[in-house]
Amino acid sequence: MQRLAAVPGYKPLLAARIVSALMVWLDATVIFSLLAFHWGADATAAGVAASLFVLPVLVGGPFFGWLADRRNPVAMLFASYSARGITSLLLLIAPDLNVFVLLVMLKALANASALPPEQVMVRSMLGHAQLAANAGLMTAADQITKVCAPLIAAGATSLYGPMSGLWLSAGLSLLAIGCLVPLRDRAGPVAAQGTSARSALxxxxxxxxxxxxxxxxxxxxxxxxxxxxxxxxxxxxxxxxxxxxxxxxxxxxxxxxxxxxxxxxxxxxxxxxxxxxxxxxxxxxxxxxxxxxxxxxxxxxxxxxxxxxxxxxxxxxxxxxxxxxxxxxxxxxxxxxxxxxxxxxxxxxxxxxxxxxxxxxxxxxxxxxxxxxxxxxxxxxxxxxxxxxxxxxxxxxxxxxxxxxxxxxxxxxx
CATH class of the missing domain: 1.20.1250.20 (MFS general substrate transporter like domains)
Known part of the structure; x- marks a missing residue:
């Protein structure tokens, strides 16, 4: 079996996936910290924000999956990381709690748009025998970032203030886009020609x-x-x-x-x-x-x-x-x-x-x-x-x- 590191394009995709996972956990840590300590949200507002952080994945996930089957997945990842960076910047300038919570939903929607094209890219690069090794490696990296993200958020907050985590998240989106540059000419849409749009959702x-x-x-x-x-x-x-x-x-x-x-x-x-x-x-x-x-x-x-x-x-x-x-x-x-x-x-x-x-x-x-x-x-x-x-x-x-x-x-x- 060919080593994963030797697969053309795999290392840039893995690097982008690690940065993406770090962004997700960093977003979750920073957003809910800001709700409690910056905006003074009560339990109801925090609960609404938590629901809006999951709801876009539940509702929008199938649409993004359908789109990934019919469009270039690398282009989708470029768009996803760009949207995640933009929503981080918008959260920085939110004028009140209601707008902040609405932007949290848009941030979650941008986060949800990355997973389906990543799955399509993995399948286009790897053979069946390599998929288990890839799943283990990417999940280990994801869990490590889950441990590291709160520590990074805490360090940034203590050094530069409570909003610094959002600046960091926006910067990470640029890093993720940079990781995708070697992949820009790779996988195109894989859906069969003439596939009906009726099956989208x-x-x-x-x-x-x-x-x-x-x-x-x-x-x-x-x-x-x-x-x-x-x-x-x-x-x-x-x-x-x-x-x-x-x-x-x-x-x-x-x-x-x-x-x-x-x-x-x-x-x-x-x-x-x-x-x-x-x-x-x-x-x-x-x-x-x-x-x-x-x-x-x-x-x-x-x-x-x-x-x-x-x-x-x-x-x-x-x-x-x-x-x-x-x-x-x-x-x-x-x-x-x-x-x-x-x-x-x-x-x-x-x-x-x-x-x-x-x-x-x-x-x-x-x-x-x-x-x-x-x-x-x-x-x-x-x-x-x-x-x-x-x-x-x-x-x-x-x-x-x-x-x-x-x-x-x-x-x-x-």
């Missing part, structure tokens, strides 16, 4: 892939359940930690532990995927469920967990979550036809984000009715049950493929 391409690919069906089901589970328990995590008498610093430590676990999972993923293939996703779902079930059961029975055990569990949680999500990413990249890869990947993400929008509402209601520990226990138990179900499905599919392969030589014999 429809679920049909994704549903067709789910029906036709066992690997995508298993991984998508696992990640959908994983996203719903995450939505149920994660918004309640800080309250749960507080109720257990742990210090406020524990929450930040858990976030760092999750990112560190995800980096470990991303680095281990290429080898594990070569060994287990799509059978890697269901155990990832089940292990995440176990890490959520255990603290819920212990708290419900009146027992607490030491801080270090929390940290260890959330490191395992991040690793398992990463392995399941990367399994879906690679399955879609390998199994989806090139002419609709952007549409399918973006639509799959939007469907799963819908669960992430609805599940916290259910989790909040359940938390008030039955208590937060039982919400953790319930969501963890559902994830474990889902992992068992999809593991059975994955095993049946693997056994069927082995039976077909063993039957093929016999059918070809005399």
């Amino acid at each position: 429809q679920l049909a391409p994704l549903m067709a892939l789910l029906r036709g690919s066992h690997a995508v069906r298993v991984s998508f089901g696992c990640v959908f359940m994983l996203t719903a589970t995450f939505g149920l328990y994660d918004p309640l995590l800080a309250l749960f930690i507080k109720s257990q008498g742990l210090p406020v610093s524990t929450f930040g430590m858990l976030m760092s532990g999750t990112a560190a676990g995800a980096v470990c999972g991303a680095l281990a993923f290429p080898r594990l995927y070569r060994w287990y293939g799509i059978r890697l996703a269901p155990p990832g779902l089940a292990v995440v469920g176990l890490t959520v079930l255990l603290p819920g059961v212990l708290a419900g029975s009146g027992s607490g967990m030491p801080e270090m055990l929390w940290l260890g569990l959330w490191g395992v949680n991040g690793c398992a979550y990463c392995l399941a999500c990367l399994s879906q990413l690679v399955a879609i990249q390998q199994q989806c036809p090139r002419h609709c890869l952007g549409s399918v990947s973006a639509t799959a993400r939007s469907v799963q984000l819908a669960a992430l929008v609805l599940a916290p509402l259910l989790g909040g209601v359940l938390g008030r009715k039955i208590g937060i520990p039982l919400v953790f226990a319930l969501s963890g138990g559902l994830a474990i049950a889902g992992g068992w179900f999809w593991a059975r499905c994955a095993q049946r599919g693997h056994a069927a493929r082995q039976a077909e392969q063993s039957a093929s030589p016999e059918q070809g014999g005399p």
Whole structure:
């Protein structure tokens, strides 16, 4: 297998992707810090801003995926990074909180426009055997930037003031554009000639892939359940930690532990995927469920967990979550036809984000009715049950493929 670094154009694309990921996490850190400390936003305004940071990905993602299948993805990336830089500058001069929140939505929309053309570019450059290594490398880089971005934002704020992070984000957009210059003459649109525009925002391409690919069906089901589970328990995590008498610093430590676990999972993923293939996703779902079930059961029975055990569990949680999500990413990249890869990947993400929008509402209601520990226990138990179900499905599919392969030589014999 050819090394990724030796693939023409891969290093500039990887560099642009790393800068893009740093911009995303830097934006999230700076924007919500400014809402609290510069604009004095209340909980309602902060909640609206958080929703507007996710909503453009949910709504606009499929359109950008459809566009990436029909336009030059490099040109789309140029436009995306330019829009991200411009919105950072506009946030600097926002006259009031309402305009600032509206610009946050435009910033999120610009951020959402980058992922589909990146997926199309990766598929155009790499062979099937290289996709798992690429997914692990890019995810490790993304998680590292997730750890570094808050530190960079904090340093810039202490040295140059609260608005300096937005100047830095605008500068990073120029750096990302510079990384794309070597790619300007590469991939053109890959959609088949005469493709109808009617399928732009429809679920049909994704549903067709789910029906036709066992690997995508298993991984998508696992990640959908994983996203719903995450939505149920994660918004309640800080309250749960507080109720257990742990210090406020524990929450930040858990976030760092999750990112560190995800980096470990991303680095281990290429080898594990070569060994287990799509059978890697269901155990990832089940292990995440176990890490959520255990603290819920212990708290419900009146027992607490030491801080270090929390940290260890959330490191395992991040690793398992990463392995399941990367399994879906690679399955879609390998199994989806090139002419609709952007549409399918973006639509799959939007469907799963819908669960992430609805599940916290259910989790909040359940938390008030039955208590937060039982919400953790319930969501963890559902994830474990889902992992068992999809593991059975994955095993049946693997056994069927082995039976077909063993039957093929016999059918070809005399």
